[in-house]
Each structure stands twice: as structure tokens, then as C-alpha cells.
Amino acid sequence: MSRVDSWLVTAGLSKYRTAFAGMHEQFFLELMMQDFGKYGVVDQGDKHRLYKAIKQARAVVGLCEDAQDSSSFSYSNYDLQGGSGSDLLDLDAHDGDLIEGPIQPFQVSPVGEAARAAAGQQQGGQQLSDSKIRVVVRKRPINKKEVERGDEDVVEMDMRNSCVLVNETKLKVDLTKYAERHQFHFDEALDEYVTNDQVYRVTVEPLVHTLFHNGKATCFAYGQTGSGKTHTMSPLPIRAAADILQYLVRPELRDVSLFVSCFEIYGNKCFDLLNMRKKLNILEDGKKKVCVVGLKEHTVNDVEVVKQLIEEANHRRSVGSTAANADSSRSHSIMQFALKRFIAGGAHCRLVGKLSFIDLAGSERGADTFDNNRQTRLEGAEINKSLLALKECIRALDSDARHVPFRGSKLTAVLRDSFVGETARTVMIANISPTATCVEHTLNTLRYADRVKELRKDKAERAPGGVTPGDEMYHAAAQRAAVNLPPPNPYGGGSSSDLSSHDVLALQRPPALQPPMQQQAQYQQFQQQQRSAAAAPLPPRSRQPGMPGGVAGGAEAGIMHEWSSPEELYDEEAEEEELEHEHGELMESILEDEEEIIALHRQQIEDAMEIVRREMAMLQEVDQPGSSIDQYVDSLEAVLAQKLDGIRKLQGRLDRFKNKLRQEDLMSRTVQKKQSTIQRI
Ligand SMILES: Nc1ncnc2c1ncn2[C@@H]1O[C@H](COP(=O)(O)OP(=O)(O)OP(=O)(O)O)[C@@H](O)[C@H]1O
Numbered sequence: 001m002s003r004v005d006s007w008l009v010t011a012g013l014s015k016y017r018t019a020f021a022g023m024h025e026q027f028f029l030e031l032m033m034q035d036f037g038k039y040g041v042v043d044q045g046d047k048h049r050l051y052k053a054i055k056q057a058r059a060v061v062g063l064c065e066d067a068q069d070s071s072s073f074s075y076s077n078y079d080l081q082g083g084s085g086s087d088l089l090d091l092d093a094h095d096g097d098l099i100e101g102p103i104q105p106f107q108v109s110p111v112g113e114a115a116r117a118a119a120g121q122q123q124g125g126q127q128l129s130d131s132k133i134r135v136v137v138r139k140r141p142i143n144k145k146e147v148e149r150g151d152e153d154v155v156e157m158d159m160r161n162s163c164v165l166v167n168e169t170k171l172k173v174d175l176t177k178y179a180e181r182h183q184f185h186f187d188e189a190l191d192e193y194v195t196n197d198q199v200y201r202v203t204v205e206p207l208v209h210t211l212f213h214n215g216k217a218t219c220f221a222y223g224q225t226g227s228g229k230t231h232t233m234s235p236l237p238i239r240a241a242a243d244i245l246q247y248l249v250r251p252e253l254r255d256v257s258l259f260v261s262c263f264e265i266y267g268n269k270c271f272d273l274l275n276m277r278k279k280l281n282i283l284e285d286g287k288k289k290v291c292v293v294g295l296k297e298h299t300v301n302d303v304e305v306v307k308q309l310i311e312e313a314n315h316r317r318s319v320g321s322t323a324a325n326a327d328s329s330r331s332h333s334i335m336q337f338a339l340k341r342f343i344a345g346g347a348h349c350r351l352v353g354k355l356s357f358i359d360l361a362g363s364e365r366g367a368d369t370f371d372n373n374r375q376t377r378l379e380g381a382e383i384n385k386s387l388l389a390l391k392e393c394i395r396a397l398d399s400d401a402r403h404v405p406f407r408g409s410k411l412t413a414v415l416r417d418s419f420v421g422e423t424a425r426t427v428m429i430a431n432i433s434p435t436a437t438c439v440e441h442t443l444n445t446l447r448y449a450d451r452v453k454e455l456r457k458d459k460a461e462r463a464p465g466g467v468t469p470g471d472e473m474y475h476a477a478a479q480r481a482a483v484n485l486p487p488p489n490p491y492g493g494g495s496s497s498d499l500s501s502h503d504v505l506a507l508q509r510p511p512a513l514q515p516p517m518q519q520q521a522q523y524q525q526f527q528q529q530q531r532s533a534a535a536a537p538l539p540p541r542s543r544q545p546g547m548p549g550g551v552a553g554g555a556e557a558g559i560m561h562e563w564s565s566p567e568e569l570y571d572e573e574a575e576e577e578e579l580e581h582e583h584g585e586l587m588e589s590i591l592e593d594e595e596e597i598i599a600l601h602r603q604q605i606e607d608a609m610e611i612v613r614r615e616m617a618m619l620q621e622v623d624q625p626g627s628s629i630d631q632y633v634d635s636l637e638a639v640l641a642q643k644l645d646g647i648r649k650l651q652g653r654l655d656r657f658k659n660k661l662r663q664e665d666l667m668s669r670t671v672q673k674k675q676s677t678i679q680r681i
Contacts, residue, residue, distance in 0.1 A: 004025055008020060020039060135430065138190040166182040214423055217425045218356045218358065222363060245301070260298050260336070263333075264316075265332045268591060276316070363448065366387055374665065391451055392408060600649070
């Protein structure tokens, strides 16, 4: 007797054995409710029995999609959601540690240790860090195309001191060039010669252990498009799966299995990358927990399977991008490993640990909020929102904050349980490109990473402004004090600025300026730098000295003209800033309205279906001999009123939404115009 046969018999469905004869087990397990009719299962009771049989069989063979009791799962739920109505992220059900020993803490710079050893320096021993987050920067090698077009490598990685140095070329006010050197410190600075294997060892390897301690671990890659996020992220799950599967051969873990799922967040929509890009719903359950509903999980016993799943997910991501006329860098891809323990004799399983790998959208995409295309603007706003929310959630995690702002975006909402609890751990890999052309984005990535780890700096080491000696922000604060510049913009959440000693020199010797003008120019430059820092992860607009069209971009850019009427520029900039702020708020409300309007429309359709059912019943009733025509008229009137009310409500909502879209269009064109005016001055 085949397994399919035995499942049918156990479910009391023997009469269908002939219909399912010869069916492959996997095929049987993937049958959907709508397929049942094809095999002659039309009776409601039999359908229900078959559904439960499949559900239980899936749990037994390891395709279990949830930790809930399948018998309590309602039929209508299944129909509506087209699959499992599972709450994937069930860490409430704690199970106790799966393996002995404490959670392995992050090691402090093992690569740095190796580099120090290679250089013959004294090693400090493997110190252990109790931090919940770790920030690693990886530089990709310069490529042939970049070399051919004469682009320079401007990034130095000092692995021994976990330090990144960026040499930015700038123009002084007298148009001579100077190099501004930015310095950042992280947990790990990996140069272009570091292999993917080494990356694994300093990032994900310590997280694997966490998984067996009811842990929730997250590794994400942040950086501009083409900086190496996918190159870095793709091999990590394969290595992690190999390590996890090695643990799982232990006899005490024989009832634990590894499940893999992968989905993409594109705009505010979610797609299953391992199930034909099926659209997924993100819903809150009764416990206010956010769930990705219908996500398909794959059981994994072999590393080769993980490789195939990664290929499949990458393929689906690119296919989806083409269809949407965009590219992969506009979406976040999330691969999740869930460790589940089977209980009740294998009938159900419970989530005990989770590891998420996140390949984020290109960080520069968040700056598309003034693109010519509205869809691009909305996507840009969503990306920007999610990157900001992610940074805040990680900061909250490391400061053990009571409030984690995970509701800030779809991305953080679905990762909620990765940001709370004692066993949550996060590794951020900041990917950077080496070239001079990319320096602006590189600095933005490093500043974002710097903010993520900012809270972890030893408080004793902090300067009064909250910065650490030796870091770029510290120098900036010191220099700000030296030139008596205004305090940092509180909107930026920190004292970040990147005035360097070179800036100070330039600011102290403005050739053609009188003292009041000088101050004005300093303030403008400061303001501009503050704005770009505050807007991180947005890259600053291309109005920096030395950039094409920049305010100090050369004689053609009219540097003297601009500085000869600073008040005018001042007003223009203040007005533009105000408009940008308003535009940001409007975008936010459009994104919220979009979701509301779609939900309202959905509700409207459900109501309409209910009304149609009532109307059919009314017609049946009125066709009966002796029916009351008065009652029919009253009911019809009530139904029509309800229909009209629903339509009016939806129409009103739609009109308000359309108004906002028009307003946004206008505003974005005004900002674009203002930006180009300021650039021309
Ligand atoms: N460390 C590295 N060593 C060698 N090649 C690399 C490295 N990092 C990236 N590359 C190469 O650089 C190119 C861009 O990398 P990748 O596609 O990973 O960028 P990305 O940040 O994921 O871009 P996107 O956001 O557009 O998806 C690829 O051809 C990749 O193979």
C-alpha cells in the first residue's frame, strides 16, 4: 500500500483510492481545495476529511506550515487564503534550549585578530562581545569596467583596526582640489580579498548556535545597487544550512527539522519567491502579531536543496522585476530558516528558532522620491521608510528599549520577533563599492551603519555630544566647535556631520568673502551636510562641491554668483526644505491611504456578495405563491440603500485619494523645479 493509499484509508476515504491511484506523494501533499473535484471528491464532508488528511500528512513528512492545531483550522480560512493560514512566526511557544551551553556571543574581530597575527603584532586574545548587534563592512573589488573608464579606488580597509577610510575628492572655494579623508570604525572591516567563507565565519556562524536556544537571528546586507549585497548574501544560507544540518544529526535533535521559506517585499506588497511569486497577505492575528499568511515552507535535509531554493528565489525575484518594469534592487528579499520541533507524535510542529537573511533594496532607491514616475516615487518612499524603520528597530534591540518601532514599515513588521527578546541577535553587513564615482553612496552607507552601531559605543568613551573619540563624528563635532557652527539638526538623531580638517581649512580661508558672507557660506555648507546626514539613508542631492551641477561645481556653476546673493539662496533653500518635508508627509499618508482603500474595496466586494445572496433569497421568496409584495418592496429598498451607501463611501474615499495624488504630483514637480533652479544658480 502506498503512503497516499494509507493516508486516504486512515481518513476514511478508501472509496477514493482508485481516483488517486499512482499519484506521487508530493503531488498529493500539494493538492489544493479547488483540485479536489477533479478526483471526484465533491461531498463537503469528504472534502473536509481530505483537507485534514493532507494537512496531517504534510506535518508528518515535514511540510508542516504552522505550529497551530490543524483541527482548529477553519475550512473557510483555507479557501480564502488559498493555502495555509499559518502564523509562521510562533515563538510564544517556548520549548527550552535544544542544545547545551550558553548562547555563543559575537567574537570581537576574529578577522582583525588574524590580520594582526599576520602582521606580527601581539594578539589580544579572543575577547567576547555581549552585544546583540554586530556591524561588518565589506568592500567589493574594483571591476574591469570601472578601471577602463578611469575610475579610482578611494576606499582603504584597515582590517587590523576594523577601520574604513574613504578619500573623497572635493573642491575648495578657489576651485583647487583637496582630498577629504573620512574614518569609520566598525566591528569588522573586510577588504576586497576576503572570501565569502571568511565573511560567513565573522557574521552568520555565531548566529547558527543562537537558533538552538530559541533564538531569533537576523543577517542583513545594506548598500547601494551593485555594491555586492547579493554576492555576499547568497552563499551565507548555504553555509548556515550545512552547519545546522550537522547539528541535526544529533540523536537528541531527531524530532527537529529545518524549514526554508523566501519572500520578497516590493513596495508594500509581499510575494512568495518559492511558490511561483504567489501574492502573500500580511495580517495581524488576534494577538496583534503580524503574520505572513500562506507562505510556503520547504523542508530541507540536504544542502543541495538549499542551493536550488536560493537559485529558484533569485530567478523568481528577477522574473518579477522584469514584469514590474523594475529591477531587483527595488525590493527586499527575505529568506527564513525555521527550526521546528515535532510534537504529538509528529502530527504538529512548533517553531523553536529562526534565522533570517535579508538582501535589502539598493539604499539609493530611497532617494527616488522625486522621480518623474509616481510609482517610482511611491516605491522610493516605501524603501526609505523601511530602511529608516529597520535602523531604528536594530537600535532599539541593542539598547534593550521597551518600545520597538517595528510598525514603521512592512519589512520591520514581518521581522518583529527578530527585534525583541533576550535571544535576538542581528548582524548588519554594509556593502560598499570602492570607486570615486560611488563615494557619495559609500559615505551614506557608512553613516547608516555608524548610526546602527552608535548606541553600543562605550558610554565612558563618549564625548559630551554623544560621540566617540577616533570616529568621524567625533572629529566633526570638534571641528564644529572650532569654527563655532550651529549645533546639529535634531532631526538627524545624532551629531553626524562630515566636516574634516580640510573643511576647516577651506572654511577659514574663503578667498573672495568678507566675514559675514563667510559665516553665511559656512552655515550653508553646514546646513547642507546636516540635511544629507539627517536624510540618511537618502543620499544627499547632487549639490555638493565637485559634483556636476553642484553649488560650487566650477566656474560654469557660477560660484561667485551664488555667494554674492546668499540671502536669496537661503530663502530658496529654506522654502525647498519646507516643501520636501511636506512632500514626505504627503507620501506617507498616500501609502497609508493606498492600503486602506484596497482594504475598503475588498470589504465592499464581500458586502456585495452578501447582498447578492440576500437578493437571490428575496427573489425566491417573492416568486412563491402568496408572498408579501410589501415586504419585498421594503427589503429591496433597504438593499438598494445599502448598495448606494457602500458605493458613495468608496467613491468619496477614492476622490480624496485622487486629490492627494494630484497634490503630490504638483508638489513633486515644484520641488524638482526648485532643485534645478538652485543647481543653476
Ligand atoms: N566581494 C566581491 N568579489 C568579487 N565580485 C564581487 C564582490 N562583490 C560583488 N561582486 C560583483 O559585483 C557585481 C554586483 O554585485 P551584486 O549583484 O551582489 O550587487 P547588489 O548590491 O546585490 O546589487 P543589486 O542591489 O542591484 O541587486 C556582481 O557581478 C558581483 O559578482
